[in-house]
Amino acid sequence: MNKTALNKAVLSLRKSIGRDKVITDPYMLDQFSRDETSDISEFPAIVVRATSVTDVSKTLAICSKYNIPAIPRGAGTGVTGGAIPVKHGLVLSVEQMNNIIEIDKENMFAVVEPGVITKTLQDAALEHGLMYPPDPASLDSCSIGGNLAEGAGGPRAVKYGTTKDYVTGLEFVLPNGAVINTGGKIVKNATGYNFIGILVGSEGTLAVITKIYLKLIPAPPAVIDLLIPFDSIDKALNIVPLLLQNRIIPSTIEFMEEDAIKLVKEFLKEEIPFGNAGAHLLIQIDGDSEDDLMKDLDRLNNLINTKYEIIAANTKIQKERLWKTRRSIRESIKNASSIFFGEDTVVPRSKVPVFIKDIKTYLNTESLRSIIYGHAGDGNVHINILKGDMNIEKWNKLVPKIKKYIFKKAIFYGGTLTGEHGIGLTKKNYLNLAVSKEGIELSKRIKAAFDPNSILNPGKIF
Amino acid sequence: MNKTALNKAVLSLRKSIGRDKVITDPYMLDQFSRDETSDISEFPAIVVRATSVTDVSKTLAICSKYNIPAIPRGAGTGVTGGAIPVKHGLVLSVEQMNNIIEIDKENMFAVVEPGVITKTLQDAALEHGLMYPPDPASLDSCSIGGNLAEGAGGPRAVKYGTTKDYVTGLEFVLPNGAVINTGGKIVKNATGYNFIGILVGSEGTLAVITKIYLKLIPAPPAVIDLLIPFDSIDKALNIVPLLLQNRIIPSTIEFMEEDAIKLVKEFLKEEIPFGNAGAHLLIQIDGDSEDDLMKDLDRLNNLINTKYEIIAANTKIQKERLWKTRRSIRESIKNASSIFFGEDTVVPRSKVPVFIKDIKTYLNTESLRSIIYGHAGDGNVHINILKGDMNIEKWNKLVPKIKKYIFKKAIFYGGTLTGEHGIGLTKKNYLNLAVSKEGIELSKRIKAAFDPNSILNPGKIF
Numbered sequence: 001m002n003k004t005a006l007n008k009a010v011l012s013l014r015k016s017i018g019r020d021k022v023i024t025d026p027y028m029l030d031q032f033s034r035d036e037t038s039d040i041s042e043f044p045a046i047v048v049r050a051t052s053v054t055d056v057s058k059t060l061a062i063c064s065k066y067n068i069p070a071i072p073r074g075a076g077t078g079v080t081g082g083a084i085p086v087k088h089g090l091v092l093s094v095e096q097m098n099n100i101i102e103i104d105k106e107n108m109f110a111v112v113e114p115g116v117i118t119k120t121l122q123d124a125a126l127e128h129g130l131m132y133p134p135d136p137a138s139l140d141s142c143s144i145g146g147n148l149a150e151g152a153g154g155p156r157a158v159k160y161g162t163t164k165d166y167v168t169g170l171e172f173v174l175p176n177g178a179v180i181n182t183g184g185k186i187v188k189n190a191t192g193y194n195f196i197g198i199l200v201g202s203e204g205t206l207a208v209i210t211k212i213y214l215k216l217i218p219a220p221p222a223v224i225d226l227l228i229p230f231d232s233i234d235k236a237l238n239i240v241p242l243l244l245q246n247r248i249i250p251s252t253i254e255f256m257e258e259d260a261i262k263l264v265k266e267f268l269k270e271e272i273p274f275g276n277a278g279a280h281l282l283i284q285i286d287g288d289s290e291d292d293l294m295k296d297l298d299r300l301n302n303l304i305n306t307k308y309e310i311i312a313a314n315t316k317i318q319k320e321r322l323w324k325t326r327r328s329i330r331e332s333i334k335n336a337s338s339i340f341f342g343e344d345t346v347v348p349r350s351k352v353p354v355f356i357k358d359i360k361t362y363l364n365t366e367s368l369r370s371i372i373y374g375h376a377g378d379g380n381v382h383i384n385i386l387k388g389d390m391n392i393e394k395w396n397k398l399v400p401k402i403k404k405y406i407f408k409k410a411i412f413y414g415g416t417l418t419g420e421h422g423i424g425l426t427k428k429n430y431l432n433l434a435v436s437k438e439g440i441e442l443s444k445r446i447k448a449a450f451d452p453n454s455i456l457n458p459g460k461i462f
Numbered sequence: 463m464n465k466t467a468l469n470k471a472v473l474s475l476r477k478s479i480g481r482d483k484v485i486t487d488p489y490m491l492d493q494f495s496r497d498e499t500s501d502i503s504e505f506p507a508i509v510v511r512a513t514s515v516t517d518v519s520k521t522l523a524i525c526s527k528y529n530i531p532a533i534p535r536g537a538g539t540g541v542t543g544g545a546i547p548v549k550h551g552l553v554l555s556v557e558q559m560n561n562i563i564e565i566d567k568e569n570m571f572a573v574v575e576p577g578v579i580t581k582t583l584q585d586a587a588l589e590h591g592l593m594y595p596p597d598p599a600s601l602d603s604c605s606i607g608g609n610l611a612e613g614a615g616g617p618r619a620v621k622y623g624t625t626k627d628y629v630t631g632l633e634f635v636l637p638n639g640a641v642i643n644t645g646g647k648i649v650k651n652a653t654g655y656n657f658i659g660i661l662v663g664s665e666g667t668l669a670v671i672t673k674i675y676l677k678l679i680p681a682p683p684a685v686i687d688l689l690i691p692f693d694s695i696d697k698a699l700n701i702v703p704l705l706l707q708n709r710i711i712p713s714t715i716e717f718m719e720e721d722a723i724k725l726v727k728e729f730l731k732e733e734i735p736f737g738n739a740g741a742h743l744l745i746q747i748d749g750d751s752e753d754d755l756m757k758d759l760d761r762l763n764n765l766i767n768t769k770y771e772i773i774a775a776n777t778k779i780q781k782e783r784l785w786k787t788r789r790s791i792r793e794s795i796k797n798a799s800s801i802f803f804g805e806d807t808v809v810p811r812s813k814v815p816v817f818i819k820d821i822k823t824y825l826n827t828e829s830l831r832s833i834i835y836g837h838a839g840d841g842n843v844h845i846n847i848l849k850g851d852m853n854i855e856k857w858n859k860l861v862p863k864i865k866k867y868i869f870k871k872a873i874f875y876g877g878t879l880t881g882e883h884g885i886g887l888t889k890k891n892y893l894n895l896a897v898s899k900e901g902i903e904l905s906k907r908i909k910a911a912f913d914p915n916s917i918l919n920p921g922k923i924f
Contacts, residue, residue: 004549106703106812129707151652162650164659165627178900185810187840188624188881190613192897192923193905197626197659201652218709241568245591247680247750288709348647350568378649419650435654438640443655445911449904461654 004175005066006045009090012062012121013048013261016057023047032091035083036138037426038341044085049093052368053171053179053210059092060208060455061177069458070175072204074114074146077138080424082150082203086196086459092208094145100124101211109168109185110214114145121214131219133160133251144207147173155252158377160217162420164200169213171200173454184213198446202456203422209411220286223251224293226300227275227322229308233257236279236354240376241350242303243283248296252417253377254282254326257356260371264325267332271385272325273311281376282326290314326373331386333371341399343406347415349379355413362405366398380419381410400429407433423461431462458461467528468507471552474524475510479517482737485509494553496598497538497545499888506533511555512537515633515641515672522670522917523639531920532637534666536576536608541804542838542886544612544665547920554670556607562586563673571630571647576607583676593681595622598882599615607671613663615882617714617746617903620839622679624882626662631675634661637917646675660908665884666919668912682748685713686755687761689784691739691770695719696815698888699739702838703812704765710758715839716744717771719818722833726787729794734787735773743838752776788835791846795833799848803861805868805889809877811841817875821845824867828860842881843872862891869895886921893924 013022023029024046034041045068050056056089069089076083098115098388105128112121118132118139125132135154136142142152145169153162169183172195182195199206206230236255243250258278265275274280283300287293297312304310313322333340347355363370363385374382383406387395405432407417414435417427432440440462447454475484485491486508494723496503507530512518531551538545547553560577567590574583580594587594597616598604604614612620615624634657644657662672692698698717705712720740727737735859736742745762749755755795759774766772795802806920809817818834825832825847836844845868849857869879869892879889894902902924909916 083742104810105707107565107810108703108706109810151656153652157650164656165623174900176902180898180901180904182897182901184876184878186808186877186881188615188619188808188837188842189878190615190880190882191878192885192893193908194626194659194663195901195904196614197662198656198908200659201656218707218711220709241570244570245567245680247682249680338556346650348571349565352717373617375650380650412888414646415648416646416651416653418652419648422652423608423654429851431654434646436642437656438636439642439657441634442642442657442911446655446660446908449907449911 005068009062009066009068010046014378015058016058016062017048021049021051021055023049032073032085032093035078035147036080037079037084039153040081040084040425042085042246043088043095044091045088047093048090048091049096049398051096053173056092056094056173056208056210057177057179059090060173060175063090063455064176064453065454067455070426070455071457072149073419074143074149075117075141076152077142078146078422078424080422080426080458082422082424084425088434094142094208094210097210101117103128103130104185105130107185108216110216112212113145114143114209114212116144118142118144118147125216126219129219130216132166132214132216134163134166146213146411148200148209148212150200150422152418153380155375157375158253159249159251166215167196167200167212168215170199170209172207172209174207175451175453196301201422203424205447205460206272206456221288222290222293223284223286224297224313225313225319225322226283227273227311228281228283228304228306229274230279230281230306232278233356235306236281237353237376239281246303247298248285248300250283250377251286252282252284253375254373255376256280256326256329260373261325262328263332263336263371264328267335268328273322274308277308280325282323309366317360329371329373333384337388339387339395340384342382342384343403344380344382344419344421345410345415346378346380346419347405347410347413349377351413351415352376352379352381355381355409358409359406366402378419379415403430404431404433425460426459428461467530469566471524471528471530472508475508475521476695478520479510483511483513483517484676485511494535494547494555496631497530497540497543499541499546500542502543502546502887502902504547505550506553507550508919509555510552510553511558515635518554518556518643518670518672519633519639522635522637525552525917526638526915528621529915529917533919534611534670536605536611537579539604540608540886542610542882542884542888544884544886544922546631546887550885556670556672557605559672565590565592566647566855567592569647570678572678574606574674574676575673576605576671578606580604580606580609587678588681591681592678593599594628594676594678596625596628606674610662610671611664611666612884613882615842617716617837619837620715621711621713628677629658629662629674630677632658632661633669633673634669634671637913637915649677663884665886665922667909667922668918671906683750684752684755685746685748685776686759687775687781687784688745689735689773690743690745690766690768691736691786692743692768693720693740695741695818697768697813698743699838701766702745708765710747710762712745712839713748714744714746715837716835717838718742718788718791718835721831722791722835725794725798725833726790729797730790736770739770744785791833791835795846799850801849801857802846804846805865806842806846806881806883807868807872807877807879808840808842808843808881809872809875811839813875813877814838814843817843817871820871821868828864840881841877865892866895887922
């Protein structure tokens with residue numbers, strides 16, 4: 001980075017958007033040097049805390065003028081390094097653009113700034129009897145802008161889809177500072193190219209999103225959670241197509257395999273429900289009334305063949321007990337091995353059992369412990385591999401080999417590298433396994449169409 | 463068009479993809495000179511009837527080499543001129559690529575070629591108990607490839623969304639002949655740029671789609687249709703948010719205003735149900751069982767305040783009678799005035815009544831008859847304006863003025879030019895009302911990223 005250009009940019013930024021929004025104090029900069037991705041950090045040269053679209057536009061224009069990389073940042077909860085300020089650029093934080101501009105009950109839309117925390121939006125919608133369905137695991141701390149950037153999903157995707165299915169309008173800023181509006185409170189739109197379609201999931205490499213129109217749906221008044229134990233992961237997963245084909249569409253179908261259950265049991269040092277089962281399914285069903293849910297539950301009972309009892313929860317305390325095992329997985333993993341990595345591969349639903357079997361078999365030959373769980377309804381498999389007491393040199397050499405094996409297997413079964421986390425930095429070396437040379441070249445040309453000087457989040461994805 | 467280049471291209475095409483697939487006979491070419499758009503046609507120089515992705519790839523490579531415009535064409539049912547071979551180029555027909563490659567019942571996906579007729583796919587899915595929801599009015603004759611190109615919708619969009627919500631994978635060919643695959647039988651995907659997002663709705667200007675992965679859903683076993691008459695269009699439309707907020711999500715909510723009902727009555731020369739009402743709503747509700755529907759019907763009856771009786775239909779004959787008025791609109795319009803035009807503007811749901819009122823008031827001052835109907839659930843308003851006995855010179859002068867008025871009003875209310883028909887040729891002069899200069903420039907750069915020599919469907923959209 002050219003020092004003189006940087007100094008000029010700082011002066012220019014202070015003058016045009018205000019001294020208090022431009023941060024160069026090393027102590028403050030440190031907080032923006034990482035996201036939730038393990039083992040990666042880089043110090044930014046400048047942080048801008050934008051409070052308006054004008055701030056974003058002016059900041060990007062100045063970055064373009066002085067050729068300074070601009071790294072857009074929401075709440076910094078990404079797990080593939082998307083918000084890491086590579087090349088010591090400028091972090092453009094939209095965290096303070098966190099207004100819910102409108103909940104339009106009549107038309108069932110929300111209009112929000114990108115810094116709004118996902119849960120905050122969900123709560124605001126619920127006050128009007130409405131629901132914003134996408135529910136990434138980090139929903140208490142992640143922001144809507146980041147959800148759009150990464151194409152975030154969550155357990156409810158099986159019934160309700162992912163972030164992209166709810167965005168109907170955007171205001172966004174190009175790297176040259178131009179502000180573009182598209183769509184709005186409309187669910188149908190065939191007017192020119194669908195900018196929304198390419199921007200959602202583009203990981204902050206094409207434009208900075210400054211306003212978002214989101215479709216809401218009426219909140220289901222009744223919700224029930226079920227914990228269903230099985231002898232084996234295969235038996236558990238075989239239930240999924242059966243439910244869906246019989247029009248029981250749960251809002252979530254989470255699975256945990258035996259090793260995951262065992263690990264949590266070790267960690268919690270307490271009895272957990274069905275701690276000796278070979279697999280758990282955690283199913284949530286929502287509907288119009290308790291009666292409807294009871295009917296679904298009856299049908300589900302008839303379809304499912306398990307020797308175990310099914311636990312149903314509809315109070316908050318019951319639900320918490322029921323989800324405790326699932327919610328303790330990540331902590332249990334960290335506790336068992338401070339060094340580990342996780343991937344969120346996706347395969348067609350029917351291929352999940354054989355995919356898991358292949359991964360387990362392979363990792364056994366390497367004597368590595370793996371913890372697998374995920375979203376059975378949509379084939380999104382979270383694979384965590386623990387270093388344990390393996391020698392670090394051996395581990396470091398092995399990791400790329402294992403990743404490649406996992407990704408190649410996912411692709412072999414008709415799937416791909418990531419369902420909801422994005423490529424970012426951590427998977428960019430593997431993108432060519434899923435996207436052909438021509439596809440990557442096309443991606444680079446699309447990048448150049450939005451960002452000819454490669455100012456925005458350079459070095460991510462490809 | 464350079465005559466020598468054309469001749470060379472024809473020779474090259476015949477040699478590389480086969481003589482029988484390359485058509486230059488004027489009688490045959492004539493059929494490809496138009497689509498369902500009134501008053502526009504242009505003769506192509508060549509037609510290629512591709513039967514495989516290889517044909518498409520080779521044809522595009524030859525077009526690129528000889529700088530010949532290639533105009534992709536499905537079933538030719540578009541209504542905005544998207545398939546018209548401007549610049550006397552080569553029509554690349556994928557009509558014969560009409561194989562349903564697979565209906566995967568377990569994973570609930572269809573894999574199809576672009577020439578498959580939408581209804582054919584729906585029937586094939588239904589044989590497996592599955593549904594492909596998007597239902598453009600022309601579903602008996604339009605093709606899936608065209609549906610993707612135009613971002614087609616249909617009445618069921620209110621509950622089930624539009625074409626874009628079902629595409630999970632594509633094989634497509636760039637103008638240089640490169641074949642790219644993306645996605646597959648997976649509903650979650652955050653692996654690199656979402657090519658699907660930008661290709662759906664790009665009106666054949668970016669790439670030629672040769673294989674499509676579509677998400678299917680379990681078909682609802684019970685369906686009921688309702689005709690609900692009201693005194694006025696306002697009263698009819700006010701029901702819509704009430705239903706949705708009370709979690710009655712019909713699969714369709716169609717509306718017809720008084721002038722539309724009157725016109726059909728004149729045309730059919732017979733009594734039609736509630737022919738004197740001020741407005742009709744046609745509601746379709748689907749669900750798990752007749753019992754469920756009856757419960758919805760009870761709730762709906764309690765919410766709706768109309769002095770008229772509600773007609774319910776659940777047999778085929780009853781349904782046909784009930785939909786007859788709605789299905790006769792287009793024919794009635796053509797019968798009343800051979801010269802007319804139609805737009806499919808979209809506004810936020812709550813703005814439909816005031817939008818219609820404004821349009822009617824404006825057209826009254828011009829003494830023009832207008833027939834308005836559409837999809838009340840998603841704010842998609844079909845406005846048809848009849849020349850009647852107006853002097854043709856006056857009409858021709860007036861049409862652009864009226865279109866501009868309609869589009870500006872739609873935008874004023876937070877809507878846009880087209881919900882499901884696309885821009886094509888007929889709306890391209892108005893695109894700048896909805897998309898800013900910067901947005902159009904960005905679109906042109908995206909176009910260049912896919913198609914640097916502007917070979918594919920040039921002159922459409924912008």
